[in-house]
Amino acid sequence: MAKQYTTINDIAHAAGVSKTTVSRYLNGHFERMSEQTRQKIAQIIEETGYQANSQAQALSHRQSHLIGMVVADIENIFSSLLFKGADQVLAAADYSIMLMNANNSATLERRQLERLIKLRVDGVILQPSLMNADTYQLLADAQVPTIIVDRKVTPAKWPQVVTDNQGYSKLLVDYAARQGFQQVVVLSEAINANSARLERLAGMQAAAKEHDLTVHQVEITHDEPTGSIYAKLAQVPDWLNGRTVIYAFKGTLLTRLMETLAEFNVQIPKEVGVMAFDDWDWAKLMSSQITTIQQDPQQLGQVAAKNLLALLDHQEVPATTLVDSQIMVRKSL
Structure with a gap:
């Protein structure tokens, strides 16, 4: 034989x-x-x-011990901490990590993923720029083990590690309503651009309906001038009445908002309340300490890396892993 x-x-x-x-x-x-x-x-x-064996074939290049990670914007401290958490776990497992920056561009993001596939990385951790899973079909075609982190794609083709954006957003707006605020101004970049913003909006809307709050949406770009931000806020009726709260959907927008309010001498919380999703501890250092939902991007990165290592070891990984956040109540409401 x-x-x-x-x-x-x-x-x-x-x-x-x-x-x-x-x-x-x-x-x-x-x-x-x-x-x-x-x-x-x-x-x-x-x-x-x-x-x-199809699984073994998909992982046949594992000898590289190289993991690719693509983040949406490396200048955003959230993405940097996400990478730090993943790197801690992967380094301990004797893997190297190659960090790629999408720079908030779907075109650049695809090129970065193509580069990682050509380099035959063992796996990919992706903070996606877009929500449509078909955008990332090249990962499935190349049979690259992948973990989606921070933002979801639809349909969910790969395991994902995320925050309960909707639940915590509702919690934050509930708290503002209990403090007597009657109007919410959502400050965000294009809301339809990613799942996290849509989920935060859904949580806010649920709380607003429950407490009969008036809601306004103000969309800005990440580099919008303070004068333009103020002009958009000023279009909200009676917004400096002490009963309006501005809800910034991420930490970098909170920074832009605080610059704007300081420049135009708006008093917090006497004239307007402020709160935000995202907090890296510096919000408590502002002159008006800001009430926030504090995510843990470093832990998100760690969990994503652990789940990817489990995939590489042919272990089952949950379709969705939620990483806890917490509400940080401060003096801005």
């Missing part, structure tokens, strides 16, 4: 070629491969009845 070859290494040894050559053959990459080599590998596979 012929010897049964059960691994790529066995096939490579019998054919007198490298493991990489066999892997390329199994994946249909015959360029730069002689017809003689191709026929020899095919003959050995036929003689031995070798069948490639």
Whole structure:
């Protein structure tokens, strides 16, 4: 009876070629491969009845011990802390991590993912710029183990590690309503751009309906001038009445908001209340300490990395992992 070859290494040894050559053959990459080599590998596979395990084949490049991570905006401290958490876990497991910046561009994000695939990374941690999972089909086609972090994609093709944006947003607006605020001004970048903003909006709307609050939405860009931000806020009727709270949907927008209110001498909370989703402890250092939902981006990164390592070890990983946040009540309401 012929010897049964059960691994790529066995096939490579019998054919007198490298493991990489066999892997390329199994994946249909015959360029730069002689017809003689191709026929020899095919003959050995036929003689031995070798069948490639699809999971093992997808992970056959794991020897690189290199993980790719793509974040939406490296200038955002949230993304930096996300990376730090992932790197801590991966370094302890003897993996290196290659950080890629999408710079809030779907086009650049795709190029970065293509680069990682060409580098044959063992896996990818992705903070997605877009919500449509089909955008990231190249990861599925390349059979790259992937974890989605911070923002969701739809449908959920890969395990995701996220915050309960909707639940905590409702909690924050509930608290503001109990403090006597009657009007909420949502300050955000384009809300339809990612799942986190949509979920925060849904939580806010649920609380507003429950407490009969008036709601206004003000959309700005990340680099919008303070004068323009103030002009948009000023279009909200009677907004400096002491009963209006501005809800910034992320920490970088809170910074822009505080610059604007300071420049135009708006008093917090006497004239307007302020609260935000995202907090890296510096909100308590502002002259008017800001009430926030404090996420833990470092823990999000750690959990994402642990789940990816579990995938690489062929373990089951939850479809969705929620990482806890907390409300930080301060003096801005």
